[in-house]
Amino acid sequence: xxxxxxxxxxxxxxxxxxxxxxxxxxxxxxxxxxxxxxxxxxxxxxxxxxxxxxxxxxxxxxxxxxxxxxxxxxxxxxxxxxxxxxxxxxxxxxxxxxxxxxxxxxxxxxxxxxxxxxxxxxxxxxxxxxxxxxxxxxxxxxxxxxxxxxxxxxxxxxxxxxxxxxxxxxxxxxxxxxxxxxxxxxxxxxxxxxxxxxxxxxxxxxxxxxxxxxxxxxxxxxxxxxxxxxxxxxxxxxxxxxxxxxxxxxxxxxxxxxxxxxxxxxxxxxxxxxxxxxxxxxxxxxxxxxxxxxxxxxxxxxxxxxxxxxxxxxxxxxxxxxxxxxxxxxxxxxxxxxxxxxxxxxxxxxxxxxxxxxxxxxxxxxx
Amino acid sequence: xxxxxxxxxxxxxxxxxxxxxxxxxxxxxxxxxxxxxxxxxxxxxxxxxxxxxxxxxxxxxxxxxxxxxxxxxxxxxxxxxxxxxxxxxxxxxxxxxxxxxxxxxxxxxxxxxxxxxxxxxxxxxxxxxxxxxxxxxxxxxxxxxxxxxxxxxxxxxxxxxxxxxxxxxxxxxxxxxxxxxxxxxxxxxxxxxxxxxxxxxxxxxxxxxxxxxxxxxxxxxxxxxxxxxxxxxxxxxxxxxxxxxxxxxxxxxxxxxxxxxxxxxxxxxxxxxxxxxxxxxxxxxxxxxxxxxxxxxxxxxxxxxxxxxxxxxxxxxxxxxxxxxxxxxxxxxxxxxxxxxxxxxxxxxxxxxxxxxxxxxxxxxxx
Numbered sequence: 001x002x003x004x005x006x007x008x009x010x011x012x013x014x015x016x017x018x019x020x021x022x023x024x025x026x027x028x029x030x031x032x033x034x035x036x037x038x039x040x041x042x043x044x045x046x047x048x049x050x051x052x053x054x055x056x057x058x059x060x061x062x063x064x065x066x067x068x069x070x071x072x073x074x075x076x077x078x079x080x081x082x083x084x085x086x087x088x089x090x091x092x093x094x095x096x097x098x099x100x101x102x103x104x105x106x107x108x109x110x111x112x113x114x115x116x117x118x119x120x121x122x123x124x125x126x127x128x129x130x131x132x133x134x135x136x137x138x139x140x141x142x143x144x145x146x147x148x149x150x151x152x153x154x155x156x157x158x159x160x161x162x163x164x165x166x167x168x169x170x171x172x173x174x175x176x177x178x179x180x181x182x183x184x185x186x187x188x189x190x191x192x193x194x195x196x197x198x199x200x201x202x203x204x205x206x207x208x209x210x211x212x213x214x215x216x217x218x219x220x221x222x223x224x225x226x227x228x229x230x231x232x233x234x235x236x237x238x239x240x241x242x243x244x245x246x247x248x249x250x251x252x253x254x255x256x257x258x259x260x261x262x263x264x265x266x267x268x269x270x271x272x273x274x275x276x277x278x279x280x281x282x283x284x285x286x287x288x289x290x291x292x293x294x295x296x297x298x299x300x301x302x303x304x305x306x307x308x309x310x311x312x313x314x315x316x317x318x319x320x321x322x323x324x325x326x327x328x329x330x331x332x333x334x335x336x337x338x339x340x341x342x343x344x345x346x347x348x349x350x351x352x353x354x355x356x357x358x359x360x361x362x363x364x365x366x367x
Numbered sequence: 368x369x370x371x372x373x374x375x376x377x378x379x380x381x382x383x384x385x386x387x388x389x390x391x392x393x394x395x396x397x398x399x400x401x402x403x404x405x406x407x408x409x410x411x412x413x414x415x416x417x418x419x420x421x422x423x424x425x426x427x428x429x430x431x432x433x434x435x436x437x438x439x440x441x442x443x444x445x446x447x448x449x450x451x452x453x454x455x456x457x458x459x460x461x462x463x464x465x466x467x468x469x470x471x472x473x474x475x476x477x478x479x480x481x482x483x484x485x486x487x488x489x490x491x492x493x494x495x496x497x498x499x500x501x502x503x504x505x506x507x508x509x510x511x512x513x514x515x516x517x518x519x520x521x522x523x524x525x526x527x528x529x530x531x532x533x534x535x536x537x538x539x540x541x542x543x544x545x546x547x548x549x550x551x552x553x554x555x556x557x558x559x560x561x562x563x564x565x566x567x568x569x570x571x572x573x574x575x576x577x578x579x580x581x582x583x584x585x586x587x588x589x590x591x592x593x594x595x596x597x598x599x600x601x602x603x604x605x606x607x608x609x610x611x612x613x614x615x616x617x618x619x620x621x622x623x624x625x626x627x628x629x630x631x632x633x634x635x636x637x638x639x640x641x642x643x644x645x646x647x648x649x650x651x652x653x654x655x656x657x658x659x660x661x662x663x664x665x666x667x668x669x670x671x672x673x674x675x676x677x678x679x680x681x682x683x684x685x686x687x688x689x690x691x692x693x694x695x696x697x698x699x700x701x702x703x704x705x706x707x708x709x710x711x712x713x714x715x716x717x718x719x720x721x722x723x724x725x726x727x728x729x730x731x732x733x734x
C-alpha cells in the first residue's frame with residue numbers, strides 16, 4: 001500500500017443515501033465525473049477514488065474512508081490539499097477529518113525545520129513549558145512596540161511575537177518595527193543573560209514575504225510567524241522548503257470554518273507544511289474548540305511521524321495568567337503558553353504581571 | 368469618510384448579548400485587546416473598530432456594521448483580508464457578509480486585467496453567453512487530454528480549461544500537457560477560424576506557479592486558471608499585480624465553508640484580487656447555493672466599481688446541456704456557461720454533444 005492515501009470524512013446522510021453519497025465524494029475527489037463516464041480501465045483501476053469503509057457514528061453521521069491514489073497528488077503539497085478536499089470543501093454535509101499516507105510520501109513535505117528541541121534550544125528553555133506573548137495593539141509606533149518588547153523580554157517571556165494584525169502599516173512599518181523590536185530584545189538579553197526571541201509576522205504576497213524574510217535574516221531573527229490560511233498554505237511550505245532558516249510559528253487567522261477537523265488542520269497539515277509551533281484557539285477562550293479536540297490536536301503535533309520533526313502546540317485566545325497551572329496540568333511541558341491581552345490589562349504593572357506569568361510557568365514546570 | 372471601511376457581519380446572538388458581542392468583534396478585528404486595556408487616546412480615536420449599527424434580521428440573527436480604519440490595512444490586500452476576518456473567521460457565530468471602502472482605496476487592488484470585454488475579445492464572442500468545459504479525468508496521458516481539447520475546440524467551446532485536479536502529475540506533466548493542449552486548440556482554430564482558448568491550471572507554491580506562468584506565456588496561452596483559496600488569495604493577487612499578462616479564471620476549490628458570504632467572496636474579493644472570470648457552484652448543481660445568492664454574486668462581479676474592471680460569472684458544478692436555456696434566462700448573456708461531466712457522458716458522441724451545447728448557447732443568445 002505504498003501508493004495510496006486513506007482519507008477520512010464525516011458525512012451527514014441518511015442510511016438510505018450514505019452509500020451513494022460516499023461514492024459521490026470518492027468521484028468528486030478523484031475523477032470529477034459521473035461514474036458511467038469513466039470508462040478507461042486504467043483510470044478505473046488506478047485513479048478513481050474508492051470507498052473503503054462506511055461506519056455509522058451517530059443518528060445521521062457517518063465516518064467514510066476513501067482511498068486515493070498517491071499519484072494524483074503529484075507529491076506536491078498544494079495538490080495534496082486539493083485531492084483531500086478541493087471541491088468537497090464546498091459541500092456542507094462533509095467534514096475532512098483525517099488522512100493517512102505511506103511514510104515514503106512524507107519527504108514530499110518540508111515539515112518543521114527545528115521542531116520542539118530546536119525551539120527549546122533557541123530560548124535555552126528546558127523541562128518547562130515555554131512562554132509567549134504578543135505585541136499590541138496595532139496603531140502604536142514601532143518605538144512603543146519595541147518598549148513593550150523590552151519589558152516582556154526583561155520579564156523572561158521566551159517568544160514575543162507581533163500581533164497577527166501587525167503587517168506593514170504606516171504607523172509601524174515592517175522593517176522599522178522588526179529592527180527596533182529585535183534590538184530591544186537584544187538589549188534585554190544582554191542585561192539578563194536570557195535568550196528571549198522576537199517573532200515578527202511575515203504577511204503579504206509571496207514577494208513581500210520573501211523581502212520581509214530577508215530583513216529578518218539580516219537582523220538575526222530566529223523565529224518568524226506566518227498566517228498560512230491567509231497567505232496560502234503552499235506559500236508557507238515553499239518558504240520552509242526553500243531554506244527559510246528561521247523557525248516558524250503558524251497562526252490560525254482566516255482558518256474559518258473550513259470544515260476541516262482542527263486536529264487535522266492544525267495538528268497535521270500545519271506541521272507537514274513547515275510549522276515548528278502552531279497557535280490555535282484553546283478551549284475555554286474566546287473561541288470554541290472542545291478539550292478533547294485540543295488534546296488530540298496537541299498529540300498530533302507531538303507524535304513521532306517518520307522524518308517529520310515534531311512541533312509545539314501554542315494554545316491561545318483570551319488566556320489568563322491565572323489559568324497557567326490549569327494549562328500546564330492539561331498540556332504538560334511540551335507546550336508554548338501564549339498570553340496576550342490579559343497582560344496588557346495590568347497597565348503600568350505590565351512588567352510585574354509578565355513576571356508573574358513566567359514565574360508561574362517556572363513553578364508549574366518544576367512540579 | 369475617505370479613510371474608513373464599513374464591514375458587515377451577521378452574528379447569531381440574543382437580544383441581551385448582541386451589543387457586547389458586536390463590540391467584541393470590533394475589538395477582535397482591530398486592537399485584539401479587551402476594551403479597558405486600550406488607553407492610548409490616539410488608538411481609541413483612530414485604530415479601534417467601532418460598532419456603527421446593529422439591526423435585528425431574524426429571531427437570533429443580527430446584522431452588524433463595524434467601522435475599521437483604512438490605515439490598519441496598510442493598503443495591502445492580504446492584510447485587508449486579515450482586518451476583515453482574520454481571527455473572527457474562527458468564531459462560529461459570525462459570518463462575514465460585505466465590505467464597503469472608499470474609492471480612493473480601490474487602486475490598492477489589481478482587479479481583473481481584461482474584464483468581460485477583454486474575455487469576449489479573446490474568443491471573438493459577442494452578444495451571447497460564452498462557453499467553457501473542462502479536460503478530465505486526471506490520469507489520462509497528455510495526448511488524450513489534448514485530443515479531447517481538439518474535439519471541444521472543433522465544437523466551438525470558447526474556453527477549454529484543465530480540470531481543477533490537473534496539476535503536475537506524472538501522467539500529464541504540466542509543461543507537456545500545456546504544450547499539447549495549446550497546440551491542439553491552435554490546430555482546431557486553424558481549421559475553423561475560431562478563437563477557442565485553452566486554459567491551463569496554475570497550481571503549487573509561488574515558485575512553481577511562476578514557472579508554469581512562464582511556460583504558458585511562451586506557448587502563447589491567453590487565459591489561465593488559478594485556485595486562490597488553495598494557493599493563497601495574495602498569490603493570485605501578486606501574479607496579476609506583477610503583470611501576469613494572461614487573463615485569470617478563478618476556481619473555488621478549498622473555499623470550504625469559510626463563513627464568508629459567497630456574494631462577497633466570489634463576487635467581490637475574487638474580483639478585487641484579480642479574477643477576470645469566477646467559477647462558483649451554481650444553484651441546483653452538486654453544491655448548495657440559493658438562486659438569490661447566485662444572482663447577487665453575478666451582479667457583484669458585473670457592477671461598475673471605480674477603476675476595477677468587471678468580471679464574468681462562471682456558474683458550474685454538475686450543469687447539464689439541457690439546462691442551458693434556463694441558465695441563459697437566469698444569468699443573461701454576460702456569463703460563461705461551464706459544462707463538464709455531462710459532456711463526457713456522451714462517450715463517443717462527445718463532439719456532437721459539445722456541438723449541441725454551443726448551438727444551444729448561440730440560439731439562446733440570439734433570442
